[in-house]
Amino acid sequence: MSVSGRVSWPPEAPVWTFLWELVDGDSEAIAFRDVRFRGKKVLHKASTPMIRVRYDSGAGPYKDPLSIGNMQGPVKVYEHNQGGFRHLTVESYHRIGRYHLINRWFFRTDGHILPQMHSAGLQHPSTHQHHVYWRFDFDIEGAANNLALAHLHATSDWGYGPGWLPLRQETWQVTASADAWSVINKQSGAGYVINRGPFDRPSDAFEPADMYVVAYHGPEDLKGRLGTAHAAGIFAHINNEDIDGKDLVFWYIAHLHHHYHGPEFEWHACGPLLWAHRL
Numbered sequence: 001m002s003v004s005g006r007v008s009w010p011p012e013a014p015v016w017t018f019l020w021e022l023v024d025g026d027s028e029a030i031a032f033r034d035v036r037f038r039g040k041k042v043l044h045k046a047s048t049p050m051i052r053v054r055y056d057s058g059a060g061p062y063k064d065p066l067s068i069g070n071m072q073g074p075v076k077v078y079e080h081n082q083g084g085f086r087h088l089t090v091e092s093y094h095r096i097g098r099y100h101l102i103n104r105w106f107f108r109t110d111g112h113i114l115p116q117m118h119s120a121g122l123q124h125p126s127t128h129q130h131h132v133y134w135r136f137d138f139d140i141e142g143a144a145n146n147l148a149l150a151h152l153h154a155t156s157d158w159g160y161g162p163g164w165l166p167l168r169q170e171t172w173q174v175t176a177s178a179d180a181w182s183v184i185n186k187q188s189g190a191g192y193v194i195n196r197g198p199f200d201r202p203s204d205a206f207e208p209a210d211m212y213v214v215a216y217h218g219p220e221d222l223k224g225r226l227g228t229a230h231a232a233g234i235f236a237h238i239n240n241e242d243i244d245g246k247d248l249v250f251w252y253i254a255h256l257h258h259h260y261h262g263p264e265f266e267w268h269a270c271g272p273l274l275w276a277h278r279l
């Protein structure tokens with residue numbers, strides 16, 4: 001089973017065009033395909049293939065897939081205004097055990113993309129950490145000639161502005177070493193700057209990475225088959241392959257620390273900020 005829709009928005013003068021779909025079997029939550037901003041390709045696909053949860057009590061860990069099977073109601077696509085900007089929102093609402101999850105994506109008229117995972121409810125009365133994995137298969141102005149960069153706490157200039165270090169090989173990083181990342185087209189310099197979201201906490205031993213960047217290989221797109229409750233399995237795709245000027249995939253991981261302080265129903269949000277740059 002699958003649900004899908006084609007978006008061209010705003011209708012009177014479209015800046016965003018893409019296909020969204022949610023496909024059962026190895027579900028990767030809502031997947032956005034062939035995403036174009038002002039006619040320029042920016043993403044081949046963006047999706048959320050995995051959420052892993054670790055409980056301090058020792059229950060679990062769990063791997064929570066977002067699928068049509070646990071979705072409540074249809075995928076909603078609607079416009080709203082916030083902070084003086086028009087957004088197109090695409091979201092789905094899921095129930096897993098006692099958990100409530102909202103997978104919500106904002107597409108702003110100026111090119112910003114804000115994916116957010118909201119969760120509420122308690123599966124076990126215990127402090128726990130959610131790790132949410134977003135997979136961004138960037139194709140900035142096409143698959144070729146893309147480059148990932150990390151913004152280091154440094155003033156050195158490697159040719160892309162102070163502190164911006166080109167990542168020439170597959171790698172993973174934590175926020176302690178870089179406070180932002182970027183994926184650009186090498187020729188035009190256009191692309192996205194990726195910042196950690198305001199609620200995204202530090203990584204831990206259960207998921208040490210804040211990001212991974214790997215070369216694109218079709219067979220490595222495992223969708224919901226990726227990883228287990230115990231390990232994300234993305235390290236297996238990192239083997240020092242050259243990614244300078246290649247087709248690459250950027251993984252962003254949000255760590256949501258949920259402190260148990262008695263029965264409650266509070267919504268918690270996490271997710272990165274993707275800022276359009278020269279697009």
Ligand SMILES: [Cu+2]
Pocket residue numbers: 119121128130258
């Ligand atoms: Cu929680």
